[in-house]
Amino acid sequence: MDSINQQQPEKNHEDLAGAEAGKKIKELVGKANTCFFCTKITTGEPLRTRPMSVQKVDDDGNFWFLSAADSHKNAEILIDSQVQLLFQGSDYSDFLSVYGVATLSKDKQLIQELWEPVLKTWFTEGVDDPRITAIKIDTQEGYYWDNKHGNAVAFVKTIAGAILGKTLDDSIEGKLSV
Numbered sequence: 001m002d003s004i005n006q007q008q009p010e011k012n013h014e015d016l017a018g019a020e021a022g023k024k025i026k027e028l029v030g031k032a033n034t035c036f037f038c039t040k041i042t043t044g045e046p047l048r049t050r051p052m053s054v055q056k057v058d059d060d061g062n063f064w065f066l067s068a069a070d071s072h073k074n075a076e077i078l079i080d081s082q083v084q085l086l087f088q089g090s091d092y093s094d095f096l097s098v099y100g101v102a103t104l105s106k107d108k109q110l111i112q113e114l115w116e117p118v119l120k121t122w123f124t125e126g127v128d129d130p131r132i133t134a135i136k137i138d139t140q141e142g143y144y145w146d147n148k149h150g151n152a153v154a155f156v157k158t159i160a161g162a163i164l165g166k167t168l169d170d171s172i173e174g175k176l177s178v
Contacts, residue, residue, distance in 0.1 A: 016175075061139040093171075096143075097143045099140050100138050102138075
């Protein structure tokens with residue numbers, strides 16, 4: 001896909017698939033492991049959105065979260081398992097949108113693997129709290145917006161472009177297919 005800005009002298013679109021897509025997802029989530037977790041995305045009703053911390057991302061770009069069995073989020077997933085995850089790693093880069101299918105699990109071994117002591121704030125009985133569920137998001141597709149050389153270089157290129165009257169945008173974006 002060509003840039004919609006015809007003055008753009010650099011490649012600014014790159015779709016990634018398979019292992020490359022999984023690697024990009026892990027990289028971007030590593031910069032912002034908190035996302036907006038959106039449910040009810042196919043119901044025709046307003047999205048339900050809340051911040052959630054990612055407990056794990058695997059090499060295939062799938063996500064795991066811990067959640068309360070009696071939460072609105074879990075109830076919404078039981079009705080409509082399609083979800084959207086939205087990440088922002090910094091003010092100017094590291095953006096990620098992921099669409100996937102959520103499944104709920106009470107697997108104690110998985111919960112133990114995902115457990116962190118700070119979660120006791122929400123699960124007061126600790127790792128054995130009977131309300132804990134694991135949510136797996138099987139990533140179906142994603143889209144990313146980033147820069148190629150870091151925020152400092154992107155900033156300098158933007159300023160230089162403004163001075164020269166040229167588009168010297170350092171951004172890169174593309175579809176992620178895992």
